Amino acid sequence: MIKIGIVGGTGYTGVELLRLLALHEDAEVVAITSRAESGRRLDDLYPNLRGYYDLAFTEPDVARLAACDVVFFATPHNVAMNLVPELLAAGARVIDLSADYRIRDAELWSRWYGEPHASPDVLPQAVYGLPELNREQIASASLVACPGCYPTSVQLGLIPLLARGLVDTQHLIASAASGASGAGRQAKVDNLLSEVADSFKAYGVSGHRHLPEIEQGLADVAGCPVQLTFVPHLLPMIRGIHATLFARLVDMSVDLQALYEEWYAEEPFVDVLPAGMFPQTRTVKGANRCQIGLQVPQGRDTVVVMSTIDNLVKGASGQAVQNMNIMLGLPEDRGLQQVGLLP
Ligand SMILES: NC(=O)C1=CN([C@@H]2O[C@H](COP(=O)(O)OP(=O)(O)OC[C@H]3O[C@@H](n4cnc5c(N)ncnc54)[C@H](OP(=O)(O)O)[C@@H]3O)[C@@H](O)[C@H]2O)C=CC1
Numbered sequence: 405m406i407k408i409g410i411v412g413g414t415g416y417t418g419v420e421l422l423r424l425l426a427l428h429e430d431a432e433v434v435a436i437t438s439r440a441e442s443g444r445r446l447d448d449l450y451p452n453l454r455g456y457y458d459l460a461f462t463e464p465d466v467a468r469l470a471a472c473d474v475v476f477f478a479t480p481h482n483v484a485m486n487l488v489p490e491l492l493a494a495g496a497r498v499i500d501l502s503a504d505y506r507i508r509d510a511e512l513w514s515r516w517y518g519e520p521h522a523s524p525d526v527l528p529q530a531v532y533g534l535p536e537l538n539r540e541q542i543a544s545a546s547l548v549a550c551p552g553c554y555p556t557s558v559q560l561g562l563i564p565l566l567a568r569g570l571v572d573t574q575h576l577i578a579s580a581a582s583g584a585s586g587a588g589r590q591a592k593v594d595n596l597l598s599e600v601a602d603s604f605k606a607y608g609v610s611g612h613r614h615l616p617e618i619e620q621g622l623a624d625v626a627g628c629p630v631q632l633t634f635v636p637h638l639l640p641m642i643r644g645i646h647a648t649l650f651a652r653l654v655d656m657s658v659d660l661q662a663l664y665e666e667w668y669a670e671e672p673f674v675d676v677l678p679a680g681m682f683p684q685t686r687t688v689k690g691a692n693r694c695q696i697g698l699q700v701p702q703g704r705d706t707v708v709v710m711s712t713i714d715n716l717v718k719g720a721s722g723q724a725v726q727n728m729n730i731m732l733g734l735p736e737d738r739g740l741q742q743v744g745l746l747p
């Protein structure tokens with residue numbers, strides 16, 4: 405059995421890791437941390453997990469975590485980057501769900517996150533955990549930086565167009581909407597039911613911290629710098645991201661539907677819908693799946709791609725387990741065979 409530690413076990417991505425790992429036949433969670441709930445049984449806080457775990461939350465203790473084979477960080481940014489060097493030195497493999505190791509350039513990271521990076525020396529070891537791009541490097545990585553939820557949906561939606569050089573790389577647009585669980589479990593006025601329900605709004609229009617992460621990934625695929633206008637929105641629902649992506653075609657000779665179907669044909673967790681069918685957040689809810697639909701309206705020169713994920717699964721904890729499976733040489737879908745919850 406692979407021994408698993410989770411730092412940040414009370415948050416939404418932490419408890420989603422626990423839900424997925426409860427049915428993973430090769431993994432056993434042996435350490436789970438929370439400073440606020442230290443000493444409390446996890447099935448007391450999360451009764452859906454009764455019968456699956458006999459564990460209580462503990463303080464984050466590096467020695468205890470270092471004894472695990474794999475440590476997940478389901479913490480806000482600025483936590484992993486302080487503890488990871490010691491864990492790597494002890495021989496643990498780390499999967500970080502936060503943003504600490506997603507951006508290769510420490511200065512760029514600190515510009516967007518507003519503080520210096522605590523372990524820039526470790527950054528070159530980190531592999532960006534988008535399996536559809538980096539499967540080989542993930543397999544041998546000691547440190548995997550899981551992508552953010554918006555970056556997963558946007559990159560999976562645009563990769564085939566950029567890899568084939570079919571669109572103008574300087575005028576990409578992503579209009580994306582997320583459910584409220586994307587903001588985490590911490591109490592904030594903005595996430596109260598009466599603030600979120602029955603309304604729809606854009607936020608972070610002047611610059612969201614996922615922008616540099618998305619541009620870094622898309623530039624790698626395109627082989628040149630790209631410019632993206634990225635506008636996130638908050639949707640009055642709990643789970644799900646719907647990204648609508650716009651790009652101007654510079655080559656209109658390619659059958660884009662066929663390109664996407666071929667590009668993702670072997671990918672277990674990306675589903676290209678048939679022509680004329682468009683994805684919904686509810687059909688990927690609870691599943692480690694990205695569903696994509698595309699259209700070139702009126703046959704003009706703009707392609708519109710719609711990409712949906714569950715922010716807590718393919719956008720976070722499911723993708724983290726997918727990365728773990730790849731790192732350990734297990735079948736990639738182990739523990740990840742959930743079907744979307746409809747309705
Ligand atoms: N929610 C989402 O849809 C997605 C989230 N992410 C990223 O995943 C990470 C976790 O997100 P989410 O689960 O939503 O966050 P939550 O706010 O819901 O949970 C955060 C967890 O981290 C723990 N924690 C907070 N501060 C510290 C600290 N200084 N040291 C140790 N533990 C700490 C908290 O427990 P305690 O304070 O008791 O220790 C809690 O268990 C974040 O970096 C987020 O950006 C990525 C993709 C999607």
Ligand SMILES: CC(=O)N[C@@H](CCC(=O)OP(=O)(O)O)C(=O)O
Nearest residue numbers: 502503552553582583584586587
């Ligand atoms: C709805 C909502 O608030 N979503 C979050 C996305 C959180 C996330 O996935 O981001 P990191 O892992 O990069 O912190 C936001 O826009 O900040």
